[in-house]
Amino acid sequence: MEKYIDIIKNSYSGYWNYLKNEIFFQNHWDNYFYGLIIISLLVWGLEILFPWRKNQSIFRKDFWLDTFYMFFNFFLLNLIILIALSNTAAEFLNDILSSVGLSLQSLQIFDVDNLPNWLGLFVFFIVSDFVQWNTHRLLHRVPFLWNFHKVHHSVKEMGFAAHLRYHWMEPVVYKSLLYLPIAIIGNYDAKDVAIVYFFTITIGHLNHANLGWDYGLFKYIVNNPKMHIWHHAKALPKHVRFGVNYGLTLSIWDYIFKTNYIPHNGKDIELGFSGDETFPKDFIKQELYPILSKNKDFD
Template sequence: MERYIEIILNAYKGYWNYLKNEIFFPNHWDNYFYGLIIISLAVWLLEIIFPWRKSQAIFRKDFWLDTFYMFFNFFLLNLIVLIALSNTAEHMFNDILGVFGLSISNVQLFDVDTLPKWLGLLIFFLVSDFVQWNTHHLLHRVPFLWEFHKVHHSVKQMGFAAHLRYHWMEPVVYKSALYIPIALIGGFDAQDVAIVHFFAITIGHLNHANLGWDYGIFKYIFNNPKMHIWHHAKALPEHVRYGVNYGLTLSIWDYLFKTDYLPYSGKDIELGFEGDHNFPKKFMEQELFPFTKKQ
């Protein structure tokens, strides 16, 4: 137990130092703090120049709430919960393997370091996105998880920052589901992760932006604003009542598993979920909602 406490304390200390350096002493291209700012400003500028819903204000409904969510979830949540949880889970997994006389290297399917760089990145990206597609599907199908996911679906006007409006429990679920598949591959370095992460953030921001794009023939590969707005539709037919278009970065999984749904232009459809008029409007109330709502 003392060892795990030490791991947790070191995780907090290490991430706090990392966060300070990211903000005040940026010295590398894969800086997540300024990378997020640059991507966000670029996509917001596209929204301003090419608005799909021209009547929607530049500072749309809940713009500042979503901006706060964006930085809280991307940085402060790591400091409060995720880094310590991730480091502890990693050591626990290794300890469990040790009981059977194994180590992580014994259970790895292959090491991407033995592959060409482009192929290793592609495998990492495809595995990550497919696991997250399945996890996203569960967030809609499992009632307990849906209560947390309602925070994301409480968005009433789409804009880039809505991408990172989500409850803190969501990344716990996503990272838990993703840890073992990624551990079974292994060999990724920080820059590999940064490349994939920045690409995923950009596509995610674009998916939620006030843009009427579908990327032409590439809509069958990449998720896009015209497709993703239907994921946020308040009213859906009975046969898709649990949701549609679950893709995060890639749309291909929805086309392969028949969860795609684009009946017509979703430009002016109502967003949200049934009963969202009673959903809390403030950050702390939204974070506490799954634990305090009346059953």
């Protein structure tokens, strides 16, 4: 037990020092703090220059709430919960495997570090995106998880910052289900992984932006605003009532597994979910919602 307490303490102090360095000292290209700000400003600029819904305000409904979510979830949530939880869970898993004579290294299919740099990054990205696509489906189909995911679907007007409006429990689920698949293919250098993260953040921001783009033929590979808006549609036919277009970065999984759905131009469709009229409007109440409410959507 003392070992786990030390891991938690070191996780907090280590991430706090990392975050301070990101904000005040480090000027290298893979700075996540300023990378997020630059990507956000660029995509917001595209929204202003090429608005799809021209009657939507630049400072749309819940703009500042989503901006707070963006920084809280991308940085402060790691400090409060995720880093300590992730490091503790990883050590706990290692201890369990050791008790039966196994290790994460023994489970590795191959090590991406042994591949050419571009190929290793590509494998890391494809495996990560596919696992997250499946996890996203679970968030819609499991009532307990859907109650957390409602926070993201409470967005009523799409804009870049809506990308990172989500309940703190979501990354716990994503990271838990992603841990073993990534461990099986081996660790990858953090600076190289930053390339993947910046790419996925950019695509995620664009997917939620007030833009009417689908990228032409690339729409069958990369998720896009015209496709993702249907994921946020309030009304869907009964045969797809659990959701559609689950892709985070890539759309190809939806086309392969027949969960793609773009019946017509979704420019002016209503967003949200059934019963969202009574959903909390502020951060604290939205975070407490899954604990204080009962999910009736799957009755």
